[in-house]
Amino acid sequence: MFVLxxxxxxxxxxxxxxxRKLNDSIAEELNKKLANKVVYNVGLCICxxxxxxxxxxxxxxxxxxxxxxxxxxxxxxxxxxxxxxxGKIKGCSPEGVHVSLGFFDDILIPPESLQQPAKFDEAxxxxxxxxxxxxxxxxxxxxxxxxxxxRVVDESFVDTSPTGPSSAEATSSSEELPKKEAPYTLxxxxxxxxxxxxxxxTS
Amino acid sequence: MEVKDANSALLxxxxxxxxxxxLKEQRKESGKNKHSSGQQNLNTITYETLKYISKTPCRHQxxxxxxxxxxxxxxxxxxxxxxxxxxxxxxxxxxxxxxxxEESEERLTEEQIEALLHTVTxxxxxxxxxxxxxxxxxxxxxxxxxx
Numbered sequence: 046m047f048v049l050x051x052x053x054x055x056x057x058x059x060x061x062x063x064x065r066k067l068n069d070s071i072a073e074e075l076n077k078k079l080a081n082k083v084v085y086n087v088g089l090c091i092c093x094x095x096x097x098x099x100x101x102x103x104x105x106x107x108x109x110x111x112x113x114x115x116x117x118x119x120x121x122x123x124x125x126x127x128x129x130x131x132g133k134i135k136g137c138s139p140e141g142v143h144v145s146l147g148f149f150d151d152i153l154i155p156p157e158s159l160q161q162p163a164k165f166d167e168a169x170x171x172x173x174x175x176x177x178x179x180x181x182x183x184x185x186x187x188x189x190x191x192x193x194x195x196r197v198v199d200e201s202f203v204d205t206s207p208t209g210p211s212s213a214e215a216t217s218s219s220e221e222l223p224k225k226e227a228p229y230t231l232x233x234x235x236x237x238x239x240x241x242x243x244x245x246x247t248s
Numbered sequence: 249m250e251v252k253d254a255n256s257a258l259l260x261x262x263x264x265x266x267x268x269x270x271l272k273e274q275r276k277e278s279g280k281n282k283h284s285s286g287q288q289n290l291n292t293i294t295y296e297t298l299k300y301i302s303k304t305p306c307r308h309q310x311x312x313x314x315x316x317x318x319x320x321x322x323x324x325x326x327x328x329x330x331x332x333x334x335x336x337x338x339x340x341x342x343x344x345x346x347x348x349x350e351e352s353e354e355r356l357t358e359e360q361i362e363a364l365l366h367t368v369t370x371x372x373x374x375x376x377x378x379x380x381x382x383x384x385x386x387x388x389x390x391x392x393x394x395x
Contacts, residue, residue, distance in 0.1 A: 046336065047264045049257040054249040077286040081293035087254050091264070091293055092271060118256065120264055122297075129333055129347050131304070148296035196347070239343035246343060 046130065049094055050087055050121045053114065054078075058102075060109045068096060071115055079119060083228040086202050088123030089149055122149060124197045124231065131243070134191050137172045139165055142187055144195060144233060151227040154195060158234035160241055174241070185245060192243045195233035203228050258328065261306040261336045262314060268298050305338040308373035317371045324356075324364055338372045340365065 056074045058067070072093050079090040098116035105112065124130060132144040132152060142159065144152040156163065160174045166186075174185040187193070205228045235241045271294060301307070314335065321331050326349060333348040342361050346352045352361065 046261060047259040048255055049259055050251060051253040051256045052249060052251050073287075076290045081289035084251070087251055091297055092268065092290060094267065116252075120259060120267065123254075125258075125329060127350075128329070129337065131337070147300040148293055194347075237347060239341075239347045246341070 046122060046124050046128065047091065048088070048121050048123050049118050050084075050090075051097070051116070051118050053116050055112050055114050058111045058113065060111075063111070067099070067102070067113070071096060071099070071113065075115070075117060075119075083202075084121070085204050085228070088121040089229060091120040091122055091148075094118040094120050124200075126197060126200075128197045129194060129240075130197060130233075131192055131194050134187055134189050134193050134242075136189050137165070137170055137187060142172055142193075144193055149231075151230040152195075152233055153230065154233045154235055158198065158232075158236050160235055174245075185242070187242065193235065194240050194243060194246075195235050196237065196240060197231055198234045199232035201230050201232075203230075258332055260314065260332060261301050261304055262309040264297065265301045265306055268294050268301075272298070304336065305372060305374065306336060309335075313371060313373065317367075320367045320371055324360070324367075334364075334368055335372070338368060338374070340369060 054075070056071050058070045058074065062070050075093050080092055081090070083089050094117075096115060096117045100114040100116075102111040102113040104110070130146070132146045135143040135145040135150065137143070139156075141153050141155040143150075144154060146152070156165070156172070159172060160176075162175045164173055164175060165171075166173050169186075171189075172187045174187070176183040176185050203226050205226060239246055317335060318331065321334070326334075330349050334345075337344065337348065339345050339348060342358075342365065345356075345361055345364060349356065356364065
């Protein structure tokens with residue numbers, strides 16, 4: 046689920062923090078910059094693991110702050126393909142089942158990847174697995190708040206950096222603010238035996 | 249900012265749990281930093297991630313248990329990713345093993361799957377919630393946990 050990512054960055058320490066130990070200031074700045082943020086094509090950054098190398102700190106003319114090039118490792122949430130994860134159902138919609146891990150919310154299980162046959166109950170807005178046994182069909186509801194085991198089948202990164210002013214003018218000015226897109230989404234599947242609500246598989 | 253290696257190492261849930269708990273202790277001791285607006289993101293993500301991991305079996309693991317588990321796993325010839333999933337999830341049924349180990353029908357016979365389940369449930373401590381005792385080995389695991 047979690048990986049270690051090696052990164053390099055230049056950290057700016059303002060003069061009023063010079064009394065603190067350099068390592069602590071740098072750790073704080075790095076966490077301020079990266080914690081709980083998605084880095085494009087890398088994953089959701091959690092926290093600093095360690096600082097591997099500190100290069101010389103420079104003070105540039107005109108700016109009283111020191112700039113230090115830091116080599117460090119960061120803990121990042123980035124599940125590998127086909128990994129099994131356990132999450133909670135956040136809700137259901139016609140697009141599929143939305144699952145959340147608490148710290149990461151953008152997981153979708155599309156209707157084709159549900160245990161088949163499945164149907165969407167419009168009245169209760171919930172997906173249902175119509176499980177066939179000799180006695181007849183059991184309707185297994187996928188209710189909000191239930192724990193669900195799923196396999197990660199796809200991930201997508203969207204670059205949400207702000208676009209420049211020229212392209213913003215090209216799109217008509219009467220348009221609403223562009224829809225917010227999640228920078229990192231996972232697509233899951235529960236179409237195998239053992240996957241789905243935990244309560245379906247405990248004997 | 250430059251990413252030198254996006255996949256330098258895989259971390260088990262236990263390692264992340266340990267790191268975040270130590271970080272929380274450190275920040276509690278230093279006192280005033282927590283409430284500055286810049287630290288809000290770190291607070292949120294550490295709280296949520298700790299909450300998630302605390303509900304998994306990783307909570308009761310220790311470096312010795314992990315080492316013991318990995319030595320015991322050597323004989324089963326599993327890939328790193330498969331061993332990591334077994335360590336993080338502590339499967340108790342053959343169905344779960346089939347999900348985590350690729351092509352388990354071809355690579356492992358039924359006795360090997362049973363042996364694998366036995367190793368997993370006997371070395372790794374049980375999760376924080378009470379689990380239904382289906383297996384006499386799971387019962388020993390729970391006793392160690394209560395002791």
